Amino acid sequence: MTANAAALTDRRLTIAAVRPVLLSAVYPPGAELTWVGGVIRSWDAALVEVTLTDGSTGLGEVGAGIMATPAVPGILDALRPYIEGQRFPDPLLVGDHLRARTAFWARGGIASGTIGAIEAACLDAVGNRLGLPAYELLGGQRQDRIEVYASGGLGTTFEQVADWALEQVRRGLRTVKFRAMRDPDTTIELMRHVVPRLPAGTRFVLDAVQGCAAEPWSIPDAIRVGAVCAELDARWYEEPCHAEDVAGYAEVRRALDVPVSGVESHGTVHDYETLIGAGGVDIVQPDVSFVGGPSAFARVADLAASHGLACVPHVWGSGVTLMANLHVCASHPKVRLFEYCTLDNPLRDALIIAPPQLIDGHLLVPAAPGFGVRLAEDVERRFPFQPGNGHVIGPAQELAG
Structure with a gap:
């Protein structure tokens, strides 16, 4: 050499x-x-x-x-x-x-x-x-594009969620994921309002958001919501239980005829070993930025594959999180679906050198060196940190209104 x-x-x-x-x-x-x-x-x-x-x-x-x-x-x-x-x-x-x-x-x-x-x-x-692009250092590129699903659906009304979902379909995305409402009954009503309005061939995912809920639903309620997901042919049912309720995940999964996924906030490979070992999920959702980096992510994806389970990453951050997860997935032969947040996020665009193209429901993997991100000279000046305004869960009295 x-x-x-x-x-x-x-x-x-x-x-x-x-x-x-x-x-x-x-x-x-x-x-x-x-x-x-x-x-x-x-x-x-x-x-x-x-x-x-x-x-x-x-x-x-x-x-x-x-x-x-x-x-x-x-x-x-x-x-x-x-x-x-x-x-x-x-x-x-x-x-x-x-x-x-x-x-x-x-x-x-x-x-x-x-x-x-x-x-x-x-x-x-x-x-x-x-x-070299990061995927080359991760074992080589196994795919140059990956199917994505639209993630967002935050609205406070049924119409807001439905409008958002239809807009994603118009953009060429074939699966849309929206968030649950505060209680099981309203969430069921939401699904019955949104899903019939989706064009034929469009799949949906319900994110129950119970992984980080201060007062998560009871297991019977989680199963009741999941039964409607199954009835309406959801692609999967996400985080129906608190992140640490491994037994709850196993019980919900046993009771339902719809794939169950979790847990995006898990911070170690061991967390996923425990969840998988208990029979808690059909789909694991690691995130490079939560689980401990690219090497830990790959171990979780390998673990899932060895148990016949799918790995669909959680991707919810700036352009750095997007590109780190994209490169890890591009290098892994068993990861075939990718979360794509469609909410307005200036820090996604400001940090990516060449944003990946979205074509026919797939993200193309750029070939820029590293992750294809950079901290331009003016970024810290344009986006100075201001505490107290980010993803803060509102106090109980605010949410009761």
Whole structure:
């Protein structure tokens, strides 16, 4: 191998510095995202920027940063002694390195998301240095496009949700996912209103949003809603139980003739091992920015495949989350469907070099180096972080109105 060829395959890296990048895209008055969980006045993002000793830089994102952005700098400071100045033979070893040294306090949750963001940023940086798209460093490109489903449907009225769903169908998307209302009965009414209005051949998904609900539905109610999903031929029924209610997932799945999915906020591979082992889901929904990075995501996808289950990623963040998940999925032979949030998000567009094209219900995977993202000079000035406006679940008295 020539010296030039060796340089193009050298995945080694030494981390010179890491820093948090907190951003907010504030919606103008009247353009806020309103749903039954409250009002989202800005789309926030907690990014991690890694700089290598050779000057290469890369970006990762902490998924939980949409709700807990201010927590990330402190966690990153606690992780800093384990990574700055450290040499690694491969960026995909960074997450395991950190997990092995922080098991006392960083198992799961936003700490795992921060670890994953560091690993993702290292992968992006090495891809940028080598001039290779990240999927090439993840085993090679297995697909150049992936089917997507429309994710959004936040409205507070039946008509708002139906209008949103029909707009996605007009855009060429064949599956639409909308969110449940506050209670099971209203949610059933919502489905009976929206689904008959969908054009023939359009599939739907109901996201029950019980994984993070303060007062999740009872198991009988979750089953009752799921029975209507089955009756109306839902593609799947998402998060019908609280994220930690493994027994509840298993009971709901046994009772229903519709695929059950979860849990997007799980922060470790072990969480998915437990859920799968209990027979809780037909579809797993890891997210690179939650589960611990690209290496952890691939393990979950492999685990699902070994049990005959589908893996459909959760993708809900800035352009960094979108592209990190897209590259991981492009490199995995068993991931065939991708969540595509259609809500207005300026931080999606501002951070992607060449946004992936949406053609005939599929996203085309760009071939830019790394994840194809960048932190342009003016981004931090245009989107300064403003606390208190992001994905904040409204107080009980507000939601009762």
